[in-house]
Amino acid sequence: LSRLPLRGWLSADSLISLGTLVGGFLSARLCMDSADAMRVVSAHLPAGIHPLLFWVRVSLALLPALILFGVAGLCCCGGALCAGILTLRGLCDGAALGALVLAGRSPIPFLLRTALLLILRLALSLWCRATAGNISDPALQHPSGVRGLSPLMQRHLAGLLASAAAGAAVCGLYTALV
DSSP: OSSHHHHHHHHHHHHHHHHHHHHHHHHHHOOHHHHHHHHHHHSSOOTTSSSHHHHHHHHHHTHHHHHHHHHHHTSSTTTHHHHHHHHHHHHHHHHHHHHHHTTOOOOHHHHHHHHHOOOOOOOOHHHHHHHHTTTTTTGGGTTTOSOOHHHHHHHHHHHHHHHHHHHHHHHHHHHHOO
């Protein structure tokens, strides 16, 4: 890990995430009226739904990005894929934040969720970039004739599972606050 440009990646990923978060917020503020924002927010909030089902619904929304991060750690163009995931999630979270503000709802629980998930996504992006950078390292692969997942892939899957558990915990906190 010491030979990888982690600070450069972290800076670029942070700028991408924050820039697209602001862009999504501004686009929602400019393109939505308050009636549309109220419909979007009321469809999201857990009115009449059991908190456990709301937590499952919010947690499952993290799954597509997690799968794409998993793929990003397996290919040579993982950095571009990580940047694309961060861009998409930043735009979505920014637009949701803009809708909350337009609807007149308190954005504090969503801001906390967004900040914690942003930290998690940045860490996962660095993890996947480092994994993709080490994919051809023979020290992290099985010798020929040995079957099963290589130590690198075992570590990659463990990181993905840990981030999925952390994301589910953040969604649990968000569910409790909402």
